[in-house]
Amino acid sequence: MPAKNSIIFGLPRVFAVLIAVTLPTRSQYLLVPTSSGRLTYIYRGEVPESWASSDHARTAMRANKSRDTTPELAIRRFLHAAGLRYRVNARPIPQLRRTADVVFTRRRVAVFIDGCFWHGCPEHHRLPTANSEYWMAKVQRNSARDKDTDAKLRDAGWVVLRYWAHEDPQIVADEIRQTVLAACQIRN
Numbered sequence: 001m002p003a004k005n006s007i008i009f010g011l012p013r014v015f016a017v018l019i020a021v022t023l024p025t026r027s028q029y030l031l032v033p034t035s036s037g038r039l040t041y042i043y044r045g046e047v048p049e050s051w052a053s054s055d056h057a058r059t060a061m062r063a064n065k066s067r068d069t070t071p072e073l074a075i076r077r078f079l080h081a082a083g084l085r086y087r088v089n090a091r092p093i094p095q096l097r098r099t100a101d102v103v104f105t106r107r108r109v110a111v112f113i114d115g116c117f118w119h120g121c122p123e124h125h126r127l128p129t130a131n132s133e134y135w136m137a138k139v140q141r142n143s144a145r146d147k148d149t150d151a152k153l154r155d156a157g158w159v160v161l162r163y164w165a166h167e168d169p170q171i172v173a174d175e176i177r178q179t180v181l182a183a184c185q186i187r188n
């Protein structure tokens, strides 16, 4: 009898990771275990690789970065359907080494869709228990860089729009469309 229990509870952590990763409970989220054994939700495509404890788990996590389900792609689909044309993952200013997610070059509108984990969304960001100082520093660096990017682009006459990945893609796309159209009226 005790042997049976120990088999169940003695499952190597890699299996727990694989089970959690291959059975996402909600379409936009993955349920992943922290190294302390707790579970946490994170957005697809935002899986810190150090959470995966083996090559197999890392492969499974990478496979879950399904591009078709990212909020960013949903937003781009709405924009395209609205007749807007834009560049994707492009530098608004070629000399400035900063890449925006959606760029309207002629209207000078740059859009950033920030991942909740990497950019420290106040609603969804949870520091992993393991290496929390490392992750905190990383997220703080990202936020500082975001602010710096916004300032540099605005100084150069760009309109900067920044959204969280958790925001409703339809609402975000509508706001982007209105901003682009307004920018169009001012400049034409």
Ligand SMILES: [Zn+2]
Pocket (backbone or CB within 6 Å): 116, 121, 122, 123, 124, 125, 164, 165, 166
């Ligand atoms: Zn969020």
